[in-house]
Amino acid sequence: MPGSYTVQAFHHNNFGTIKSTRQEFDVINSIGNGSIEISSLTLAMEIKETFIVNTVKVGIFIDDLTYINEVIQIFQDAQVEEISLVKEECKLMNDNNKHITFKVLIEMDPQPMNNYFNESWGEGIVRRPTTTFAQNKLQRRLKLYAQDRWCGRKGDWNVKLKT
Structure with a gap:
């Protein structure tokens, strides 16, 4: 039917998920009257990782979310999916x-x-692995990549992989 559409392809199996970026398009004509055809979508692995990010700041409120933007800036070449304060680890000093x-x-x-x-x-x-051996190798390499790219001291912040 005529209208605006967004399409995204994905596939999940035991070795992970692959997905395309979202592709937007407009259909002007009805079926049979020259409607459009989507010729290709490029799929890439969806890889997520969780980090613990901490520092000591001057202030009095443990629940202060003022620093979220500073933390997001650490991960500039990644998409921050979720960020939350770990209250049990936040302490007044x-x-x-x-x-x-x-x-x-x-x-x-x-x-x-x-x-x-x-x-x-x-x-x-x-690429998404096709065997358990390849999956284990990829996981080791992804851990090295994440550690090299994001872990350590980043300005005032200490970043480590969540284990």
């Missing part, structure tokens, strides 16, 4: 300081990841 901790779930951008895999292992495209 002496001299009006507070220890503040966030849990951050990201979806990795395929292009920087593909570049890293190409430079490190000569694999220009990260």
Whole structure:
């Protein structure tokens, strides 16, 4: 039917999910009167990782969400899917300081990841595995990528993979 549509393809199996970006298009004519055909969608692996991000800041409110934008900036070449304050790890300290901790779930951008895999292992495209052995190898390499790319001191923040 005529109208505006958004299409996204995905497939999930035991070795992960692949998905396309969303493609928007307009159908002007009815079926049989020259409606459009979607010729191709490019699928890439959906890879998510969770990080713990913490620091000590001056202030008095444990629930302060002022610093969320600072944390999001750490993950510039990824899509932040979820960010939440880890209240049980946030503590008031002496001299009006507070220890503040966030849990951050990201979806990795395929292009920087593909570049890293190409430079490190000569694999220009990260593909969804087809065997358990390949899946385990990919998980080890993704952990190395995440640690190299995001973990450690980032400005005032300490970033580590959630285990």
